[in-house]
Each structure stands twice: as structure tokens, then as C-alpha cells.
Amino acid sequence: MSSKKMFIVSHAPFWHNRSNIPERCYGMIWAAMPAVALGIVQYGLPAAGVVFLAVGTAILAEWLMNRLTKRTATITDGNAALLGLLFAMLIPATTPWWVVMVGTLLTVVIGLHVFGGMGANPFHPVAVSMMMLTVSWPAFMDFNAALVNYELSFNAVFPLSLSKNLGTAAVAGFTPLDLLLGQQTGGIGSTFGLGLIGGGLYLMAKRYIRWEISLSFLAGIYMTALVFHMAAPDQYAGPLFHLLTGYTLVGAFFLLPDNASSPVNPIPMLIYGAGAGFLAMLIRNIGSYHDGVLLAVLLMNLVNPLLDKIRPKALGKVA
Amino acid sequence: MMKLLQSQSGASVFQYPLLPQSPLPAQAIDSIGKATLLIDQMIEKKSEVDLSEGDTVQTGQRLAPFQDSAAYAISSVTGKISAIYPYPGDFGKNFTALDIEVAADDMAAPIENLEPTLESLRTYLVNAPGKPPLALLGDPNRPIHTIVVSGVDTDLLVGTHQYAIRTEIDAITKGIEVLKAAAGAEKVAIAVPRDLISGFGHTGADELKAVPPDYPWAQPKLVLYHAFGVEVPAKKTCEDMGYAFFSAESVAAIGKTYLSGHVPVDKIVTLIDKSGQVKVVTARLGTPVGKILQAAGIQTSDRDRLILGGPMTGTALYDEKQVVRADTDAVMVQDAADVSLVSDYSCINCGECVRACPTRIQVNMLVRFLEAGQYEDGAELYDLYSCVDCGLCSYVCVARIPIYQYISLAKYELARVSAVAEASDEQ
Numbered sequence: 129m130s131s132k133k134m135f136i137v138s139h140a141p142f143w144h145n146r147s148n149i150p151e152r153c154y155g156m157i158w159a160a161m162p163a164v165a166l167g168i169v170q171y172g173l174p175a176a177g178v179v180f181l182a183v184g185t186a187i188l189a190e191w192l193m194n195r196l197t198k199r200t201a202t203i204t205d206g207n208a209a210l211l212g213l214l215f216a217m218l219i220p221a222t223t224p225w226w227v228v229m230v231g232t233l234l235t236v237v238i239g240l241h242v243f244g245g246m247g248a249n250p251f252h253p254v255a256v257s258m259m260m261l262t263v264s265w266p267a268f269m270d271f272n273a274a275l276v277n278y279e280l281s282f283n284a285v286f287p288l289s290l291s292k293n294l295g296t297a298a299v300a301g302f303t304p305l306d307l308l309l310g311q312q313t314g315g316i317g318s319t320f321g322l323g324l325i326g327g328g329l330y331l332m333a334k335r336y337i338r339w340e341i342s343l344s345f346l347a348g349i350y351m352t353a354l355v356f357h358m359a360a361p362d363q364y365a366g367p368l369f370h371l372l373t374g375y376t377l378v379g380a381f382f383l384l385p386d387n388a389s390s391p392v393n394p395i396p397m398l399i400y401g402a403g404a405g406f407l408a409m410l411i412r413n414i415g416s417y418h419d420g421v422l423l424a425v426l427l428m429n430l431v432n433p434l435l436d437k438i439r440p441k442a443l444g445k446v447a
Numbered sequence: 448m449m450k451l452l453q454s455q456s457g458a459s460v461f462q463y464p465l466l467p468q469s470p471l472p473a474q475a476i477d478s479i480g481k482a483t484l485l486i487d488q489m490i491e492k493k494s495e496v497d498l499s500e501g502d503t504v505q506t507g508q509r510l511a512p513f514q515d516s517a518a519y520a521i522s523s524v525t526g527k528i529s530a531i532y533p534y535p536g537d538f539g540k541n542f543t544a545l546d547i548e549v550a551a552d553d554m555a556a557p558i559e560n561l562e563p564t565l566e567s568l569r570t571y572l573v574n575a576p577g578k579p580p581l582a583l584l585g586d587p588n589r590p591i592h593t594i595v596v597s598g599v600d601t602d603l604l605v606g607t608h609q610y611a612i613r614t615e616i617d618a619i620t621k622g623i624e625v626l627k628a629a630a631g632a633e634k635v636a637i638a639v640p641r642d643l644i645s646g647f648g649h650t651g652a653d654e655l656k657a658v659p660p661d662y663p664w665a666q667p668k669l670v671l672y673h674a675f676g677v678e679v680p681a682k683k684t685c686e687d688m689g690y691a692f693f694s695a696e697s698v699a700a701i702g703k704t705y706l707s708g709h710v711p712v713d714k715i716v717t718l719i720d721k722s723g724q725v726k727v728v729t730a731r732l733g734t735p736v737g738k739i740l741q742a743a744g745i746q747t748s749d750r751d752r753l754i755l756g757g758p759m760t761g762t763a764l765y766d767e768k769q770v771v772r773a774d775t776d777a778v779m780v781q782d783a784a785d786v787s788l789v790s791d792y793s794c795i796n797c798g799e800c801v802r803a804c805p806t807r808i809q810v811n812m813l814v815r816f817l818e819a820g821q822y823e824d825g826a827e828l829y830d831l832y833s834c835v836d837c838g839l840c841s842y843v844c845v846a847r848i849p850i851y852q853y854i855s856l857a858k859y860e861l862a863r864v865s866a867v868a869e870a871s872d873e874q
């Protein structure tokens with residue numbers, strides 16, 4: 129028995145299930161790829177430019193913040209790249225380069241690092257920056273104005289503004305199949321229903337997102353839209369239309385289940401998801417925005433800490 | 448590595464494996480050369496003890512060398528004392544170590560005046576194989592009404608208690624008889640893996656309880672909850688509720704003592720090698736861990752991890768000279784390549800720990816307080832004391848936070864603070 133042998137000493141447990149943060153972030157990025165790819169096919173080089181600019185800016189911003197806060201560099205873990213990508217997925221392909229950069233900086237710096245970095249953000253960083261841009265430069269965030277110069281093979285008016293302004297008949301041309309296949313205008317990575325659903329299924333199967341949140345959100349959208357539609361079928365489009373347009377799917381799988389800003393207990397997750405769906409539909413149908421998903425995300429982020437107080441009683445708790 | 452299973456809640460859980468249907472006779476580790484006995488009192492100067500280097504001792508001989516203390520050891524070998532020295536243990540618990548050079552002839556010293564009483568048990572068996580928790584018995588302020596003989600091992604891959612309950616049933620039957628006579632407990636129950644539930648009719652136990660195969664449900668508090676329907680309040684122990692858990696091995700040791708007139712000195716140890724293969728061996732108490740591994744053909748190399756206990760709750764050792772003690776149920780070797788390291792990420796609130804925790808603690812919230820050193824708040828607000836020390840939260844943590852280490856440290860610090868407070872109250 130050699131006395132020179134050195135053993136590694138650490139605290140139990142000595143096994144780990146090998147999950148890690150980079151794996152999750154890159155998993156999210158992979159899951160977003162089909163939707164992003166279709167956006168690039170549809171809108172060409174400008175879309176690719178926006179995506180690369182956003183991802184690059186996000187990584188750069190993360191690196192600067194790491195330097196500034198003197199923390200270990202985290203740019204390779206994929207979280208910054210993911211945030212940049214998610215931001216790009218929500219905006220029109222024609223967004224000017226400086227708006228892309230400002231938006232990405234807002235996402236990473238204000239949305240994430242001001243609150244203490246990954247895990248500490250009370251709101252989804254991309255929802256924060258998108259709301260700031262919508263308030264500051266509404267023109268760039270308007271899909272109809274932004275995409276006016278595109279020759280597209282489908283109706284190039286943003287479906288949610290059509291339904292909002294003109295009612296159900298105006299969107300009759302959008303069949304669910306069209307919407308699933310991305311035959312609609314919108315953010316670069318927000319329109320390809322099938323791609324987003326596939327990505328979402330992958331994320332839920334891998335448990336990178338909490339399925340309770342995504343599914344209860346979709347149920348919330350469906351039920352609320354159904355009630356509106358039944359009350360006034362001509363004025364309010366049906367539930368399927370709302371499930372497949374705007375930010376519904378990207379919100380369900382990529383924004384709402386953000387770890388830090390959503391609850392972890394079963395009942396709170398269901399309330400959170402369904403509540404967001406309900407609010408999003410209220411805003412779409414009677415609020416002043418065309419789409420209500422981002423605002424609904426932020427509002428539910430706000431009540432998340434309260435919701436997570438509804439928790440099961442720990443073993444042996446005397447109360 | 449074991450298979451990872453999905454529980455109903457979606458959390459990853461492990462199952463306790465059963466030993467092969469008829470457990471092979473355990474390999475006996477002999478010709479150990481040197482054994483080290485530990486006495487529960489630290490020596491300060493040599494004149495304190497009436498034992499000296501060069502004295503000879505016999506197997507089973509009782510050594511109580513301090514004039515002012517009842518601390519003792521039972522020699523596990525026959526031979527000559529080669530060194531006497533202070534031996535620092537974990538968490539401020541210190542010992543006196545006696546190195547004994549093992550002689551060729553093994554001579555067994557019989558013991559005297561053995562009665563089925565608590566006093567006799569305490570005189571000989573405090574550090575018997577399996578470490579019977581005799582201190583729990585006979586306390587009028589905290590009466591024990593049920594003794595639970597545990598044939599289940601709390602950590603994964605460890606098969607020591609299971610092996611004992613399968614192979615030493617006669618000794619256990621005798622042990623139960625002695626305990627009933629000595630302890631004044633109303634009932635004795637046997638807890639066994641669910642799949643081994645038959646064949647305990649003649650043991651004299653009043654109850655037989657099945658333990659589910661999911662980790663960590665063999666943990667005493669969880670056994671009480673599941674099999675006895677008793678929820679132990681967060682700051683209380685099983686003993687506070689009137690239950691004392693004795694490992695099957697310790698009850699067998701008691702039985703053997705009364706059957707043979709000799710205190711048993713062989714400890715059952717489960718060895719877990721780098722590939723997760725399990726082998727049950729027996730070795731004299733006081734055998735250096737390195738010797739056992741060598742004899743069993745398990746290689747270790749630089750930067751491996753050497754663990755006393757199992758993969759979820761064991762203690763890592765820094766050298767192979769540590770010896771087998773009364774409660775050393777397992778020795779595990781982990782290859783350097785499998786040693787997982789912690790990261791310096793903060794909690795990302797993924798909730799995996801919350802899903803994994805068997806006691807429904809909001810670990811994601813608790814860890815925030817513990818990381819900040821706010822132990823009292825963590826205990827008050829987020830149920831630190833409900834934790835049953837299973838380590839699952841660390842096992843699943845995506846941010847690789849050493850959560851269970853924080854929890855152990857917090858409990859240790861709080862216990863220290865309250866001990867200091869109590870001491871100053873008494874003055």
C-alpha cells in the first residue's frame with residue numbers, strides 16, 4: 129500500500145446525474161433551430177444577419193458583464209447566446225442593426241445582470257427588453273410596417289392585427305395548416321408552428337422546461353379564446369387561430385418556463401401558466417396591443433414569488 | 448452505475464438493489480498484520496493509561512485503560528501493542544488509538560458475568576459490529592417502546608444489513624430475546640426490503656415491516672413515516688418518538704455474544720468497486736481499509752475517491768490507513784475519471800431538487816439562505832430540520848451546487864450554537 133497515493137476528498141453525494149447548465153442552454157438553442165431556420169429561409173440574409181448580430185452582441189455583453197462584476201467568464205455556457213437568439217426570434221427581419229444591438233444589450237444587461245445574473249432574474253430578460261423597445265420604438269416592432277417590402281407567397285399582414293382590427297372573417301384565409309407551416313408574418317423565429325411545437329416537445333421530454341407551465345399556458349389561451357369566440361364569433365377569432373399566431377408558441381416553450389422567473393411547485397405552475405394564457409388573451413381581445421403574450425409573461429413573472437408560497441407541507445413540519 | 452428510474456412525480460430516483468438470491472458466504476479477510484483499536488476517549492499523556500507498548504492482548508479481551516473513564520475497546524485480534532497515540536476524529540470527536548501487531552495464534556478471551564441486562568450489554572457491546580445504539584435504551588426521560596431491527600441499508604449499493612438479516616437469523620433471534628429482556632421495550636419490529644418479507648416468523652419479533660425499494664425510503668425517519676405511520680416532527684428524532692433503530696448486524700452481534708460467550712469481532716463490510724460491483728466481505732474491526740481492498744483485489748490509484756459508506760451519504764477519506772469501525776458498513780472506490788466536481792454557479796431555480804426531495808423541502812429557497820450563511824432563517828422558513836440527509840438534491844442539481852454539504856454544515860453549526868447557548872444557560 130503506497131503512502132503517496134492522494135485521494136480526492138469532498139462531501140457526499142459522490143454521484144451526480146450529470147445534468148449541467150451548458151447542456152440545458154444548448155438544448156434550448158437546438159430546440160429553437162427549426163423555427164429560426166424557417167425564418168431565415170423566408171426572410172433571407174437580413175434575418176440571418178439579425179440572428180448573428182443578436183447572438184454576437186449578447187455574448188459580448190455577457191463577457192463585459194463578467195469582467196465588470198469580476199465573476200468567472202460564463203460566455204461558453206450558452207446562456208447569453210440563447211438570450212440573443214430568443215430576442216432575435218421575436219423581432220422582424222428588417223429591424224435596423226442598432227435596434228438589434230440596443231435590444232440585445234438591454235436583454236443581457238438590464239434583463240439579466242442588473243438582477244444578479246442567471247437564476248436571479250425576476251422577469252424573463254427578453255420580455256423585459258422587448259417591452260422597452262415596444263414602448264420606445266413602436267414603429268420597428270410593428271410587423272406590418274417592418275415587413276412591407278417583402279414579396280411573400282402568403283398574406284403579408286400580421287394575423288393578429290387583422291383579427292384585432294377586422295374580426296374573424298379577415299383571418300379566415302389562414303388555415304391552421306398554413307399557420308403550422310409558418311405561412312404568416314411575425315418575428316424571425318415565432319411563426320413556424322410545427323417547428324416550435326417540435327422544439328417544445330423536445331424540451332419537455334428532456335425536462336429542460338417544466339411541462340406544467342407550457343401546457344397550462346396553452347390551455348389558458350385555448351379556453352379563454354374559446355369563451356370569447358363563443359360569445360362573439362364574428363368579432364373574436366377562434367382558439368386554434370390564437371394558439372398558432374403571434375408569440376403564443378414561442379412564449380409557451382421559450383419564454384414562460386424560464387427557470388428563474390417561474391414557479392417550481394405543481395399548483396403554482398398551473399396557476400402561472402393558465403393565468404398567463406388568460407391575460408394574454410384578454411390583452412389580445414380587449415387590450416391595446418395586438419399580442420398580449422409578452423405583457424402576460426411579465427405580469428405573471430411579477431406574481432411568481434407569491435404563487436410559489438403555495439407549497440406542500442414538508443415532512444414533520446409542525447404548524 | 449445503476450439504472451436511473453423515473454418516479455411518478457417525474458423526478459429521478461434510484462432503487463435499492465437486492466443482494467443475489469442466496470448471498471454467497473462473505474469473503475473473510477485475514478492475515479491483516481496490524482489492527483488499530485479506537486477507544487472513545489483521547490489520551491493526553493501516556494501515564495494516564497495502564498497499558499503500555501509491548502503488552503499482549505487476546506481476541507475479545509476488554510481493554511479499559513483509563514483510570515478516570517469507563518471508555519473501553521474490545522480487542523479484535525491477538526497480539527502485541529505496538530503503539531498508543533491520540534487519534535483525532537471528525538467533528539471534534541477524538542479517540543485513543545492502539546496499534547496491535549497481530550500474532551500467529553488467535554487466542555479468544557472469554558467474557559465474564561454475562562447477564563441479559565442493559566449493564567452487561569453496555570460493558571461489552573458498545574462498539575460491537577454494527578454498533579448497537581445502547582445509549583438510547585434505559586433513559587427514563589425518553590422511553591423506547593419499539594426497537595426496530597433494520598435489515599435495510601440506508602445508502603445505495605450497500606448490502607451489509609441485508610446480508611446480516613439473510614444469513615444470521617439465529618443470532619438475530621437470540622439478540623431479540625436478549626434485547627427484550629434487557630431494554631424494557633414493549634415491542635420489537637423487523638424492517639426488511641419489501642421483496643424479502645417472508646421467513647421471519649420464528650424470530651420473536653412482534654411486527655414485520657416492508658420497506659419500499661426506492662431510495663431513500665430505508666432512512667429511519669422515512670421508515671417510520673411509511674411503515675409505522677409516524678411522522679417525526681422536524682426537530683425531533685426517532686428516539687424522541689419512542690423508536691430505536693438497531694442494525695440487523697448489531698442485533699446479531701448481541702445474539703452471538705450470548706450464544707457463544709465471546710464478543711464477535713468480525714465486521715460485515717460491503718465493498719463497492721469502480722464499476723459499481725458489490726462484494727460482501729468480513730474483516731476484523733480495526734483492519735486498515737487499504738488491506739481489505741487489497742485482499743479483495745480492488746485497485747486504487749492516485750486521485751481516485753475512497754469512501755467510507757455508500758455513494759450518496761458516505762464520507763471521503765484521504766488515505767487508506769483509516770480502519771474499519773463498528774459502523775463501517777461499506778467502502779467504496781470511485782475512479783478519478785468519475786469524480787464529479789461542483790461548479791460555482793448559483794441556483795438557476797430549475798426546481799429539480801424540489802422534485803427530488805422525499806421530504807418536500809423547498810430546496811431551491813433553502814439553498815439561498817444557506818449560501819448566505821443564514822442558517823437560522825433557513826431552518827425557520829424553509830424546513831432545514833425536515834431534511835433526512837439523503838443527498839438527492841445535490842445529486843440532481845443542474846447548477847452542481849453542493850447543497851447537501853451546505854445542509855450538513857448548517858445543521859452542524861446550529862447544533863454547535865445551541866450547545867454553546869445551553870452551556871452558558873447552565874452556568
Ligand code: SF4
Nearest residue numbers: 804834835837838840
Ligand atoms: S433536502 Fe436534500 S438531502 Fe435533505 S431530504 Fe431533501 S433531498 Fe434529501
Ligand code: SF4
Nearest residue numbers: 794795797798800844
Ligand atoms: S437543482 Fe440546483 S439549480 Fe435547480 S433549483 Fe435546486 S438548487 Fe437551484
